[in-house]
Amino acid sequence: MAKTTRTAAIDIGSTKVACVVAETDAGKKTSIIGYGTAPPDGFKQGVVVNLDRATESVTSAVAAAEDMAGGKVKAYRTFVGVSGEHIKHLEGIGAVPVRKPAKGIGQRDVEDVIRQAQTIRLPNDEQILHVIPTQFIVDGQKGIRNPLGLFGVRLEVEALLVIGAVTAIENIYRVLERLDIRHRFLVLQALACSFAVCEEDDKELGCALVDLGGVTELSVYREGEIRFVKSLKVGASNITKDVAIGLRTTFGQAEEVKCKHGVAMASMVEQDETLEVDDASGRGTKQVSRRLLASIIEPRIEETLNMVDAEVRKAVTGEGLSGGVVLTGGGSMLQGADVLAEQITGMPVKLGLPDRLIGPKEVTKDPRFATAVGLLKYGLEGRYLFEMPGSGIWEKLTEDIRGWFS
Ligand SMILES: Nc1ncnc2c1ncn2[C@@H]1O[C@H](COP(=O)(O)OP(=O)(O)OP(=O)(O)O)[C@@H](O)[C@H]1O
Ligand SMILES: [Mg+2]
Numbered sequence: 001m002a003k004t005t006r007t008a009a010i011d012i013g014s015t016k017v018a019c020v021v022a023e024t025d026a027g028k029k030t031s032i033i034g035y036g037t038a039p040p041d042g043f044k045q046g047v048v049v050n051l052d053r054a055t056e057s058v059t060s061a062v063a064a065a066e067d068m069a070g071g072k073v074k075a076y077r078t079f080v081g082v083s084g085e086h087i088k089h090l091e092g093i094g095a096v097p098v099r100k101p102a103k104g105i106g107q108r109d110v111e112d113v114i115r116q117a118q119t120i121r122l123p124n125d126e127q128i129l130h131v132i133p134t135q136f137i138v139d140g141q142k143g144i145r146n147p148l149g150l151f152g153v154r155l156e157v158e159a160l161l162v163i164g165a166v167t168a169i170e171n172i173y174r175v176l177e178r179l180d181i182r183h184r185f186l187v188l189q190a191l192a193c194s195f196a197v198c199e200e201d202d203k204e205l206g207c208a209l210v211d212l213g214g215v216t217e218l219s220v221y222r223e224g225e226i227r228f229v230k231s232l233k234v235g236a237s238n239i240t241k242d243v244a245i246g247l248r249t250t251f252g253q254a255e256e257v258k259c260k261h262g263v264a265m266a267s268m269v270e271q272d273e274t275l276e277v278d279d280a281s282g283r284g285t286k287q288v289s290r291r292l293l294a295s296i297i298e299p300r301i302e303e304t305l306n307m308v309d310a311e312v313r314k315a316v317t318g319e320g321l322s323g324g325v326v327l328t329g330g331g332s333m334l335q336g337a338d339v340l341a342e343q344i345t346g347m348p349v350k351l352g353l354p355d356r357l358i359g360p361k362e363v364t365k366d367p368r369f370a371t372a373v374g375l376l377k378y379g380l381e382g383r384y385l386f387e388m389p390g391s392g393i394w395e396k397l398t399e400d401i402r403g404w405f406s
Contacts, residue, residue, distance in 0.1 A: 001051075002137045002320075003026055003035040004023050004024060004025050004026065005023070005024050005076075006021060006022065006023050006024075006033075006069070006071065006075070006076040007021070007022050007030075007076055007077050007078075007079070007374070007379050007380060008020070008021045008022075008062075008065070008073045008076045008077070008079070008370045008376075009021075009022075009078070009079050009080070009081075009192075009375035009376045009379070010045050010058060010061070010073075010077040010078060010080045010081070010176075010181075010356070010372075010375075011060065011081045011099065011189065011307065011369075011372040011375060012039065012043055012058070012080070012081060012082075012083075012172070012284055013046065013047045013081075013082075013213050013214060013368075014040065014043075014046060014213060014215050014235070014237065014372065015040065015213065015214035015236075015237060016037045016038065016039060016040055016061075016368070017037065017038045017043070017057045017058055017060075017061040018035065018036070018037045018061060018368070018369060018371075018372045019033055019034075019035065019037075019041075019058075019061040019062045019064070019073065019074065019221055019265075019372070020034070020035045020065060020363060020369065020373060020376060021033055021035070021065050021066070021068075021070075021071070021076065021373040022036040022357060022359070022374075022376045023290030024380065028398040029358070030357055030358070030374075030376070030380060031358040031359055032357055032358065032359025032360060032364070033068070033069045033359075034064075034065040034066065034067070034068035034069025034070075034371070035063070035064070035065050035068065035359075035360070035362070035363050035369070035372070036060070036062065036063065036064020036065040036066075036068065036208055037061055037068075037196055037336065038057045038058070038060040038061040038064070040057055041054070041056065041057045041085050041228035041285075042054030042055070042056065042312050043054045043057065045083075045084055045085070045214075045215055046081075046082065046084045046189075046244040046330070047084050047086070047171070047245075048168070048172060048174075048175060049154050049174075050332045051171065051174060051175065051178075053180065054171075054175050054247070055175050055178045056153040058175055058176075058179060058228045062179060062181075063349065066192065066391065071375070072243060073179075073181060074180045074181045074182070075307065076183070077183050077184075077185070077379060078176070078181050078183060078185070079178070079184070079185050079187050079192065079375040079376065079378060079379040080172060080176065080184055080187065081089065081187055081188070081189035081192055081253065081371050081372075081375055082129065082164060082168070082169065082172060082186045082187070082188060082189060082373070083184050083188070083189035083190065083217055083231060084164075084167040084168060085231050085233075086162075086164055086165035086168045087129075087130070087162065087163070087164050087188065087229065087231060088105075088162075088163050088345045089160055089161060089228070090120065090129065090160075090161045090163060091157070091158060091159070091161070091367060092113075092117035092118055092120055092158075092159045092160075092161040092301075093117055093118075093157065093158055094114065094115070094117035094156065094157045094159070095113065095116070095153075095154065095155070095156040095157075096109060096112045096116060096154075096155050096156075097153060097154055098152055098154065098155055100152050101151065101152065101153045102257030102373075103149060104149045104151050105138065105148055105150050105152060105322060106148070107145045107148065107151060108185075109155050110136075110145075110147060110148065113136075113155050113157045113388045114133060114157060116157075116160065117131060117133075117157050117158075117159040117161070118131050118159075118389060119160065119179045120161065122163065124265050125165055125166050125167065126164070126165060126166060127129075127163065127164060127165075127166050127169060127187060128161050128162070128163055128389055129160055129162045129163065129164050129169070129187075129388070130160075130161070130162040130163075130187075130188060130191065130387045130388060131144065131159050131160075131162075131387055131388075131389060132159055132225055132226060132387055133157050133158070133159045133225075134158050134159060134160055134223070134225050134227065135157070135158050136155065136156065136157050137155075137156035137157070137158070138150050138154070138155055138156075138386070139152040139153060140142055140153035140154075143225075145224075147340065149203070151402075153282060154159075160189050160225070160226060160227065161187065162191070164186075168239040168329075169186060169345065171323065172186065173186075173287040173293070180204050181243070185384045185388060186291050186388075187208050187375055187378055187379075187384065187388075188217035188224070188226075188297055188324060189211070189217060189371050189375075190209060190211060190218070190229050191215045191219065191226050191229070191374075191378070192223060192371055192374035192375040192377075193209060193211050193219075193328065193352075193370050193371040193374040193376045194209050194219060194226065194326075194374060195377035195378045196324050196352070196354040196356065196370045196371070196373040196374030196377055197328045197352025197353065197354060197370050198210065198221065198326050199322065199323075199350070199375065199376070200220070200312060201223040201225070202324065202326065203208055203222075203224050203225070204223060204317070204322030204323070205222065205321070205322040205323035206220075206222040206319065206320065206321035206322055206323050207220075207221050207321055207323030207325065208221075208308075208309050208316075208323055208324075208325045208331075208345075208347075209221070209325075209326045209327040209328070209352070210305075210325060210326070210327050210328070210329070210332075210341070211328055211329055211371065212235055212304070212329040212331030212332050212337070213235055213329035213331065213368070213371075214230040214235050214236055214330075215231060215232060215233060215234065215235035215237065216231070216234060216235040216304055216307075216308065216329075216331075217230070217231050217232070217319070218230045218231075218232065218308050218311050218312065219327075220312065220315045220316060220321070222316075222319075222321075223324075226309075226318075227315065228315035229323075230305050230315075231309050232270065232304065232311070234300070234303065234330060234379045235308065235329075235331060235340070236316075236329070236330055236331030236334070238300055238304070239258055239262070239297050239300045239301060239331070239334075240254045240255045240258055241254070242296050242297070242300050243255075243257065243262075243293065243296050245256050246292075246296035247277055247288050247292070247293065248279065248280045248297070249277045249279065249280050250278055250280060250282075251400075253277045253278045254277075255259045256291060256308050257275055257277055257332075258297065258334075259333070261273075261275055261290055261293060262297060262334050262335065263290070263292060263293075263294040263297065263335045263336050264297060264301050264334050264335065264337045264339065264340040265294065265298050265333070265336050265340055266291055266294040266295040266298050266334035267295065267347065268335070268336045268339075269290050269291045269294050271293045271294075272289050272290055273289070273290045274287045274288065274289055275287070275288055275289075275290055275293065276292070278327055297334070301331075301334065301337060301340060302340065302344070303341060303342050305345070308345070309326060309344050309345045312325075313346065313347050321347060323343055324347045324348035325341060325342075325347050325348070325349045325350070326347060326349075326350050326351075326352040327341055327349050327350070327351055327352060328351070328352035328353070328354075328367045328369075328370040329367055329370060330367060330368040331369065332352070332366060332367045337385060338350075351366055351367070351369070352367060352370055353365055353366075354366075354369050354372075354373035354374065356359055356373075356377070357373055357376065357377065359373075363382055380385045398406070
């Protein structure tokens, strides 16, 4: 009988917890076979603030995905997204003498140098999530992506170290333990997301990924690898709050009119219409103009995109990003968000949909699932084996590393 394997992803976003389950068949074809979401109670912007409630939220998203897929997530390798303001990145460097210069650089040399890049002094409350080599240097020759087999006496590496707060990470582990999910790997959300919505070529040329969710997470890629990540405090949730205040209506109504009738720029409302919304007082409804709605949304989305643009400019000095911008996350569905993003950044903007895995359109055509699908792709490509300290490969580097570098 053909062997199939299953993989799960849990994305803890600021507006929802999502779980997606995929199955890979003997021919290596992967399809999404289950998904579920739940409100992120017990979390505040991805960080656990109430263990019991957080556990319930994840349980309910997982249960919905399990019902659909038939099976238990705890039996699968599970990739879990982490994000939040506690995430930062540093550059790590390592240098080692090549063990057997006459034979060329071997796997153990690569392993040694990457291990050395992690030996930085971190405060006790921080830990490394990913170690991503950005270039190798052999006897001073820079810009090498794959040093295996090259001749040289000295091997150096520059790596991006993604770091998170120990408490935030441990609390997510505790939630997963309560669900008995033990075969789990924590992955930076932005990095995972890029595996769902960025083309390899764009990452190679240089691109920025803007995940416009409840809050905004920006990441920048060059020469195929992540170079920069930053969580901004503002995002699509702020737009809803502004609409609730501006239209004097409830948060729920504001969310609904924003998603149904919202536009990123007031000038894009060609013919004004009137919309009916509940009054905040709870007594009756009232009529508001769509142009007014757009004029409330515009300054907030503009502010958010201006912050993105400023960060991109800080992160990218000189060479620019010829791969442009990929916009994803629920906020990317706001009508005209891409047009405004093009105006503000002066770069071409593509909308990123997680449609590179086969699956129900409710997932593959919905940018809110970009991170969850990206977590699956990240896991399926086996990158975690190399990029995550403690995931096992450091002790048993094998032939696989060739595949990674080639
Ligand atoms: N059609 C739409 N127009 C505008 N905004 C939308 C639309 N659909 C969803 N959104 C907004 O997208 C946001 C949710 O996006 P998403 O699910 O990507 O966020 P998240 O993953 O929960 O949060 P984060 O990634 O920031 O932690 C909400 O603020 C929601 O209002
Ligand atoms: Mg998200």
